[in-house]
Amino acid sequence: MAKKISQAExxxxxxxxxxxxxxxxxxxxxxxxxxxGFSVLQLLxxxxxxxxxxxxxxxxxxxxxxxxxxxxxxxxIVQIVxxxxxxxxxxxxxxxxxxxxxDMRIAVFSHLQxxxxxxxxxxxxxxxVSRVTEDTASAHQLVTGASVNLLGDLLxxxxxxxxxxxxxxxxxxxxxxxxxxxxxxxxxxxxxMRFESxxxxxxxxxxxxxxxxxxxxxxxxxxxxxESREIDSFxxxxxxxxxxxxxxxxRNTLLSTGAELLTGFGTLAVLAYGxxxxxxxxxxxxVGDLVAFWMYLTYLYAPIIRLxxxxxxxxxxxxxxxxxxxxxxxxxxxxxxxxxxxxxxxxGRIEFxxxxxxxxxxxxxxxNVDFTVASGALIALVGPSGGGKSTLISLLARFYDPTGGRxxxxxxxxxxHNSHSLRSQIGIVMQDNILFSGTIAENLKYGRVxxxxxxxxxxxxxxxxxxxxxxxxxxxxxAVGERGVQLSGGQRQRLAIARVLLxxxxxxxxxxxxxxxxxxxxxxxxxxxxxVMKGRTSLVIAHRLSTVVNADQIIVLRGGAIIERGxxxxxxxxxxxxxxxxxxxxxxxxxx
Numbered sequence: 001m002a003k004k005i006s007q008a009e010x011x012x013x014x015x016x017x018x019x020x021x022x023x024x025x026x027x028x029x030x031x032x033x034x035x036x037g038f039s040v041l042q043l044l045x046x047x048x049x050x051x052x053x054x055x056x057x058x059x060x061x062x063x064x065x066x067x068x069x070x071x072x073x074x075x076x077i078v079q080i081v082x083x084x085x086x087x088x089x090x091x092x093x094x095x096x097x098x099x100x101x102x103d104m105r106i107a108v109f110s111h112l113q114x115x116x117x118x119x120x121x122x123x124x125x126x127x128x129v130s131r132v133t134e135d136t137a138s139a140h141q142l143v144t145g146a147s148v149n150l151l152g153d154l155l156x157x158x159x160x161x162x163x164x165x166x167x168x169x170x171x172x173x174x175x176x177x178x179x180x181x182x183x184x185x186x187x188x189x190x191x192x193m194r195f196e197s198x199x200x201x202x203x204x205x206x207x208x209x210x211x212x213x214x215x216x217x218x219x220x221x222x223x224x225x226x227e228s229r230e231i232d233s234f235x236x237x238x239x240x241x242x243x244x245x246x247x248x249x250x251r252n253t254l255l256s257t258g259a260e261l262l263t264g265f266g267t268l269a270v271l272a273y274g275x276x277x278x279x280x281x282x283x284x285x286x287v288g289d290l291v292a293f294w295m296y297l298t299y300l301y302a303p304i305i306r307l308x309x310x311x312x313x314x315x316x317x318x319x320x321x322x323x324x325x326x327x328x329x330x331x332x333x334x335x336x337x338x339x340x341x342x343x344x345x346x347x348g349r350i351e352f353x354x355x356x357x358x359x360x361x362x363x364x365x366x367x368n369v370d371f372t373v374a375s376g377a378l379i380a381l382v383g384p385s386g387g388g389k390s391t392l393i394s395l396l397a398r399f400y401d402p403t404g405g406r407x408x409x410x411x412x413x414x415x416x417h418n419s420h421s422l423r424s425q426i427g428i429v430m431q432d433n434i435l436f437s438g439t440i441a442e443n444l445k446y447g448r449v450x451x452x453x454x455x456x457x458x459x460x461x462x463x464x465x466x467x468x469x470x471x472x473x474x475x476x477x478x479a480v481g482e483r484g485v486q487l488s489g490g491q492r493q494r495l496a497i498a499r500v501l502l503x504x505x506x507x508x509x510x511x512x513x514x515x516x517x518x519x520x521x522x523x524x525x526x527x528x529x530x531x532v533m534k535g536r537t538s539l540v541i542a543h544r545l546s547t548v549v550n551a552d553q554i555i556v557l558r559g560g561a562i563i564e565r566g567x568x569x570x571x572x573x574x575x576x577x578x579x580x581x582x583x584x585x586x587x588x589x590x591x592x
Contacts, residue, residue: 010318013318013321013322013325014318014321016321016325017139017142017321020100020103020104020107020139021096021100021143023103024096024099024100027092027095027096028096030092031089031092031093031096032151034085034088034089034092035089035151035152035155036155037085038082038085038086038089038152039152039155039156039159040159041078041081041082041085042082042156042299043159043160043163043296043299044074044078045075045078045295046291046292046293046295046296046299047292048071048074048075048078049075049288049291049292049295050286050288050289050290050291050292050293050295051071051288051292052068052071052072052075052288053287053288053291054286054287054288054289055067055068055071056068089152093143093144094144096143097140097143097144098140100139100140100143101136101137101139101140101143104136104139104324105132105133105136107328108131108132108136108324108327108328109132111327111328111330112128112132112327114332115330115332116332116333116334116399116400117394117399117400118333118359118400119330119332119333124205124209124212124213125209125212125213126205126208126209126210126211126212126213127205127208127209128327129208129212130204130205130208131323131324131327134204134208134320135320135321135323135324136320136324138316138317138319138320138321139317139320139321139324141313141316141317142313142314142317142321150307150310150314152303153303153304153306153307153310154303154307156299156300156303157300157303157304157307160296160299160300160303161176161300163296164293164296164297164300167289167292167293167296168274168277168285168289168293170273170277171270171273171274171277171285171293174269174270174273175266175269175270175297175300177269178262178265178266178269179304181262182259182262182304185255185258185259185262186255186259186307189251189254189255189258192251193248193251193252193255193315196244196247196248196251197248197315197316197319198319198322199244199247200241200244200245200247200248201316201319201320201323203240203241203244204241204244206237207237207238207241210233210234210237211234214230214234248316256305259304259305260305263301263304263305266297266301267294267297267301270293270294270297271290271294274290274293274294275290277290278290333400333401334398334400334401334419340416340417340418341416341417341418342417342418342420342421343409343410343412343414343417343418343421343422343425344410345425345506346409346410346425346506346507347375347410347506348373348375348376348409348410348506348507348536348537349372349373349374349375349408349409349410349411349537350372350373350396350407350408350409350507350537350539351371351372351373351407351408351409351411352369352370352371352372352392352405352407353370353405353406353407353408354368354369354370354404354405354406355368355369355370355392355395355402355404355405355406355407356368356369356402356403356404356405357391357395357400357402357403357404358403364403364560365386365388365391365560366388366391366392366395366402366560366561367559367560367561368404368405368561369388369392369405369560369561369562370562371553371555371562371565373537373539373553374537374552375410375537376535376536376537377537377538377552377553378533378538378540378550378551378552378553379538379539379540379551379552379553379554379555380539380540380541380542380548380551380553380554380555381393381539381540381541381542381555381557382541382542382548382554382555382556382557382578382581383556383557383558383563383577383581384558384581387557387558387559387560388557388559388560388561389541389557390511390541391560392557393428393509393511393539393541395407396414396426396507396509396539397422397423397426397428397509398414398415398419398422398423401415402415409422409507424503424505425505425506425507426505426506426507426508426509427447427500427501427503427505427507427508427509428500428509428511429493429496429497429500429508429509429510429511429529430496430511431511433492433493433495433496435480435487435492435495435496436480437479437480437481437482438479438480439474439476439477439478439479439480440469440472440475440476440477440478440480440495441456441476441477443480443495443499444456444459444460444476444495444498444499444502445502446499447499447500447502447503448502448503448504451502453476455502456476456498456502457476459498459499459501459502460476460495460498462498462501462528462531462532463494463495463497463498463501463528463532464494464527464528465491465494465495465497465498465528468491468494480495494528497528497529497532500532501532505536506536506537507536507537507538507539508532508533508536508537508538508539509538509539509540510529510538510539510540510541511541542554548568549568550568551567551568552567553565553566553567554566554567554568554571554578556571556576556577556578556581558577563576563577564576564577564578
């Protein structure tokens with residue numbers, strides 16, 4: 001259930017949002033001047049209109065027609081100037097609104113880049129995307145459709161209230177007597193509206209997350225012939241959203257229709273009393289004065305109704321802003337380290353000193369791990385699934401920080417240095433490598449955008465990728481599709497190796513890079529990895545024999561602890577877990 005928040009918290013959220021608007025102060029000042037000008041020009045219409053009616057009511061006066069013509073000319077001038085002011089106001093308002101929205105989107109995306117992997121592992125992608133897209137769009141509506149219009153309508157209301165008193169004090173008091181009921185109507189629905197908007201928003205986030213997940217996993221859905229089940233599930237979620245949205249709409253409808261009803265009764269009271277005044281000419285009150293007063297009344301009630309409707313927009317925007325600011329206030333699990341010194345160019349020596357790690361307190365998955373990797377050495381990590389191999393790699397890349405112990409590179413503690421300077425010198429090739437939609441060239445240069453064409457081709461040749469790239473219709477300018485869907489698994493893997501090689505890292509990590517490939521693709525990738533690893537410190541999570549036999553050291557992990565270490569021959573001679581894994585998994589691949 002959505003949590004209720006106080007009005008003070010709402011204002012705190014709005015004040016924080018207005019911090020994104022203040023940089024555009026001169027545009028806001030100009031918009032304010034245009035708002036005032038528009039309101040003043042608008043108030044001239046009833047005065048001119050009422051005067052024309054009074055003059056037209058006495059056609060026997062020969063000079064009246066000339067006065068009417070002059071008034072009509074002034075009326076036309078007012079309309080032209082009013083239109084120009086309105087055009088300028090709306091253009092500036094939309095421009096500032098979109099600029100603020102872009103600033104917020106950049107701020108949210110920039111903050112997302114700073115957050116640790118642990119943040120993403122606990123959240124649906126759809127919800128995160130919704131913060132950047134839909135919630136910031138609500139902020140745009142707050143600028144263009146609520147805040148500025150709210151200010152303009154408030155100015156109009158104040159001006160009209162003053163003018164009504166000048167028109168006729170007693171009739172103005174009748175009008176004022178209706179206004180408290182508008183306030184009561186608004187306050188009655190406001191809190192309920194915010195609560196219902198927040199509940200609808202939360203449910204919609206779930207719909208977006210479901211949609212994002214199912215579309216990105218459509219291959220799995222089809223593989224299990226689960227289309228009908230997914231349609232039914234989506235229909236149920238949409239129906240829930242429909243019910244929640246209807247509650248929001250119903251609340252908005254009650255609010256606006258209540259205001260409309262009060263407007264009708266207010267107009268009725270003014271017309272009744274105003275007609276009596278005009279009929280008896282009390283205080284010189286004429287029919288033209290009544291028409292002018294009635295027109296001023298429309299300028300009063302129409303902004304009040306818009307204020308009520310703007311309240312719904314503001315409530316929805318506040319809910320969206322709350323979610324944005326919660327995200328912006330989320331701190332990375334690895335603290336911001338921009339102020340920490342950068343690592344120098346590394347030689348590649350790695351030390352794990354009594355390293356332990358737990359995703360949750362009291363549930364360690366790495367326990368007191370110690371090992372050293374000499375610069376330029378090849379280390380293989382093997383062991384049963386869940387033994388902690390990939391976690392060690394993540395700790396080395398500082399996707400997470402150890403909960404105990406420390407990790408050194410070239411005798412420098414990585415936790416005491418800028419993580420960006422560490423990762424810029426590490427190249428990671430994963431089992432399921434991600435390619436972005438775009439061209440092959442764009443993907444290869446992702447880690448080094450300033451690479452030359454010749455360097456890119458050289459890296460592709462070293463990764464055994466150039467041959468298949470050259471056969472494509474557009475070569476290196478060929479599109480790979482979303483996540484590289486237009487390429488085979490082996491081709492994607494070779495591109496990933498080329499991408500890492502072009503980055504020229506000092507430390508290489510291969511996370512079971514060939515486990516899901518056919519024999520031919522594995523052979524090509526094995527040849528590429530052997531070339532790439534020369535002169536670099538390399539850590540390989542081994543699934544097959546290829547990189548294990550020639551490793552300088554093999555570390556066997558089970559249950560998050562090192563249980564064996566040594567060369568291939570040494571571990572076979574020990575007759576422990578490694579030999580058992582070798583016989584079960586690697587014997588058929590062993591060289592004759």
